[in-house]
Every structure is written in C-alpha cells, then in structure tokens.
Amino acid sequence: NAGVMQNPRHLVRRRGQEARLRCSPMKGHSHVYWYRQLPEEGLKFMVYLQKENIIDESGMPKERFSAEFPKEGPSILRIQQVVRGDSAAYFCASSPGESGGVGTDTQYFGPGTRLTVL
C-alpha cells in the first residue's frame, strides 16, 4: 500500500520564480494537510483541504501562497515570486476522513519537498 507521495523531493528556485509542490495522498484518503518546517524549528500547519474544498487555511500566508486539491490529481501547493525566507521543507500529510469531521483522524506524512531559494 503506497504511502503519501510528494514530488519533487528537492526543488531549487531563484528569487521571483514560482514553486509548485505536489502531494498524492494515501489510497482511500480524502483529507490533505500541508506543513512547513524551517531549519531547527517545529512543523507549522499551513492548510487543510478536502477534495475541491479548502477547509482551514489559517496557517498560510495571505500573499503568494495558494493550495488546491482538485477532484482528479494531486494536491498542489503553489508559491509565487519565491523569496529566500521560503526555503524550508514542506510536508504533506493525509488522513482517511473516517471520523467525518468528528473526532480525530491519524495523519500520515509524505517524505517532504525541500525547497531552496537562491
């Protein structure tokens, strides 16, 4: 049973370019979460999505960052006009959504995308 897949694993961008990070959840999972991990810091929540819906984006910067989880295909985290401060590891997690929004699903993490902005 394949786990959460993320690609690319490593991404290098110059300041001002766009970064596009992809996440395919585990089979049967309908909930996706994105987290950012800066060096020597904890994981910070960015956004929580279900198919075609953004449920909670309270951790995502208002500008330059966007996320989607279309009906078909992977979830995408897009960062426009990247700056050096965006350099971090970006982790995606998925959960089955069995609790139907009541109770708690266990989140399973992908291997992350390490973004370096030159």
Next chain:
Amino acid sequence: GQNIDQPTEMTATEGAIVQINCTYQTSGFNGLFWYQQHAGEAPTFLSYNVLDGLEEKGRFSSFLSRSKGYSYLLLKELQMKDSASYLCAVILNTGFQKLVFGTGTRLLVSP
C-alpha cells in the same frame, strides 16, 4: 497562543530506557500525537492519546494527563536506530484537524 514544550535534546545509552516529556497549554484539546522523525525524512506516527492513562505499543509507550497538560513518550530497550527527533503534537478541536507541533526533542543513542 498555543504553547507546546519539549526538551531540545536528550542523550541515552543503547539498552536503556528514556522518557521524553511534553507539556502543553492550548486553547482546545482533542488528542495528542507522538511522531518520530529521522533527519531528512518524513515524520512517522507512533501513538495517539485522547484519554488519560498509558498506551503501550511494543517498546514504546505514551502517557497522557489532561488535567496537568502533560504527556510523555517512554522508549525501552533503546537501539541505535532510535536516534531521531520525537515530535509532540496536539489536535485542538474536533473537526478542525490541524496539528500543532512542539519543536521536537532530538534523541541521541550512544553505544
């Protein structure tokens, strides 16, 4: 704000027992997770506690006291491969599934 505290680093010897503590002060509480993260890799799920008490799973156990805002992860019969960061995370509210993480505890197991 949300506050989750863990020691930054711990060291232990192969074969020993180590306890990693986590204290939290959060606006809500709907459960606490422990994850293991090796350098450069994904966090992997270890345990989930929502009720007070001890949950045992092989060499790893996790304890929760909601009244004290306190949890610990107990690792027995330490092995070299247990050298990793251990992340404590809280789910604040039912239905809003974002995890709030502590900064993690880096455990170094020596021979």
